[in-house]
Amino acid sequence: MSDNENIIEEDKTQSHPILKDKKEITEQMKAWKNFLDNTIGFVSFNFAISCSGLEGIKSLLWPSLSIAFILVLMFKTDDIFPKSIIDLRNKKNKTDEDKKYLIIFEKNLFNLEKADLFIEEKDKIKKRFISFCNDLKETPLYWIGFISLLGVLFCNIRTFSIHN
Secondary structure (H helix, E strand, O other): OOHHHHHHHHHHHOOOHHHHOHHHHHHHHHHHHHHHHHHHHHHHHHHHHHHOOOOOOHHHHHHHHHHHHHHHHHHHOHHHOOHHHHHHHHOOOOOHHHHHHHHHHHHHHOOHHHHHHHOOOOOHHHHHHHHHHHHHHHOHHHHHHHHHHHHHHHHHHHHHHHHO
């Protein structure tokens, strides 16, 4: 059990609304990561493959439109993201308790609790790198697909600029 889960377990005596939704929030976080990995990653990778052999202006147009489509898809399906966290983020007058729980759940979502165990507070770059590595393990298709689509766009830009 991580330190964040211990804090939540210790605070069960307090009746914060987000504690009642803890299991639901955790399930929604898993659903969000699965959506990123399976849907966004798969579609991105397919777009990268289909855009890799294009020539001329199409080699710039279609990868750019594909990236725009992926970004729109990600932002239009934000209803999969845990609503309790969104509500807590948007709350105007956050209490100290609200801030604490928001930090705990966001650290869990972005895998920062694993980074906190190894690295001091001042080394934020190392924390982000460890977080990225943990995220890469959880959603590899998402990263492979999106990075390959960006790579195809970059290669097509270079090829287009060389030939014209």
